Amino acid sequence: MVSNPVQTGLKICCIGAGYVGGPTMAMMALKCPEVTVMIVDISVPRIAAWNSDELPIYEPGLDKVVKACRGKNLFFSTEVDQGIRDADIIFVAVNTPTKKVGMGAGRAADLTYWELAARRIASVAETPKVVVEKSTVPIKTAEAISAVLHGAGKTRFDVLSNPEFLAEGTAMTDLDNPDRVLIGGNMNESGNAAVAKLADVYAHWVPRERILTTNVWSSELSKLVANSFLAQRVSSINAVSAICEASGADVDEVARAVGMDSRIGSKFLKASVGFGGSCFQKDILNLVYLCQSMGLADVAEYFHSVVTMNDRQKERFVSRIIHGLFNTVTGKRIALLGFAFKKDTGDTRESASIEICRRLIEERASVCIYDPKVEADQIWMDLTAATKLDKTEVQKYVTLCDSAYEAALGAHALAIATEWDEFKTLDYDKIQEDMVKPSFVFDGRNVLDHGALRELGYIVYAIGKPLDPKLNTSINC
């Protein structure tokens, strides 16, 4: 345990009680019992859920931490102004989605929520504050935000960049034991003091050598670059998966051999149906837009290819299903196992399952979806948005099921889209009894025992693995 230099009675407010605001502040409250942490949000149902037994997000270990601190030094409220007024340090962890309309639509970050939060801070703050960018934002956002904050001319603000690197599903362990904490500040006296103040909070549990301090722009850019590099690795291994299928090599063997080179490393080399999640695509597109704005067209194109490859991987998976099922899936029942963008989360933002499902609907398949954590309403919302059909139309093609077994009843194929652990231990013998023959498995995550499935009689396609001789591969995907 590191020494505790934080002033007693320090008050922290976080604007935005989402996947980042909730877990990061809960961990901070746990590690800094003498600090008061208030999380505020404009969403009344979200705050009500944070104050209930059913938290609004599923994240392993979160429940325990929230219940240990809530009502002691951790509070959830819709009183945004009060939270701002009382705080010494204000984190802003609001959403920064890709812009849908106007200049930069489809690429640039939409900073509307950030600006609204900043204007609220400017109008109600009466004493100097340290304002911390927790959301992922384009470079130079701190500068713009500082201008908005100081526009009201009421008090002084120091704006810091402190990007978050947690991954969903492992958020609590990532926060407890981060590879690094990055803090960017202005290189002047008050900037340095603000950086030191925030570093002291993290030093409650993060070793000092892992708390990196830098200037604001380097910090803002590092976050976009980190996500782009991680996504680039996934697209690279997915590109390799296509070579493996065409050549008979095994993507997991290639990843193992390549990853043992300590300069490359073994993480993020798992071939899949394509990466999802709220941030990879958004942050790459944001970087692409920045590059284009700076006249760096070739750099923009380089990073954009990561997204292109990801889109191609999702389409490749769908094509394998269609060609595998004798070139048509019209009227055929397909059990789609997994709707979350990865295991151990109920989050579906940019999940590959959405696009896979949209394409299968387009092909007039009958899709039966099972996911252990995703709410039914969320699936209907995602599919109506993706297909631009109303719910009744979508329901002509899609059924939601309470188990993988139910989804597989009468199905021609199982398609694994999320690597939930429970899919590894299903009784595939029993499942096959209730499926149409020949029964197919399309393993988009390489989590199943393909040899065992083939022994049971399944025809199996697995991403980046030597192709099953019984699979229709007349068309290369």
Ligand SMILES: NC(=O)C1=CN([C@@H]2O[C@H](COP(=O)(O)OP(=O)(O)OC[C@H]3O[C@@H](n4cnc5c(N)ncnc54)[C@H](O)[C@@H]3O)[C@@H](O)[C@H]2O)C=CC1
């Ligand atoms: N989801 C993740 O795993 C990670 C997300 N990030 C970044 O963190 C930011 C937040 O992401 P999430 O937590 O996933 O978003 P989210 O959508 O789950 O949560 C954002 C919250 O902010 C609230 N909000 C928006 N405007 C507000 C305002 N003016 N006043 C008060 N509350 C307001 C919304 O009601 C919502 O509850 C994004 O910039 C994202 O790129 C960074 C690292 C990881």
Ligand SMILES: O=C(O)[C@H]1O[C@H](OP(=O)(O)OP(=O)(O)OC[C@H]2O[C@@H](n3ccc(=O)[nH]c3=O)[C@H](O)[C@@H]2O)[C@H](O)[C@@H](O)[C@@H]1O
């Ligand atoms: O800025 C963010 O939002 C976060 O984005 C990612 O975290 P997250 O999206 O929650 O989850 P990841 O574990 O990175 O997975 C992203 C996607 O890539 C896929 N993936 C990941 C790794 C891999 O080897 N193969 C692969 O297909 C996952 O299944 C998932 O769909 C980063 O890992 C975090 O560091 C970052 O803070």
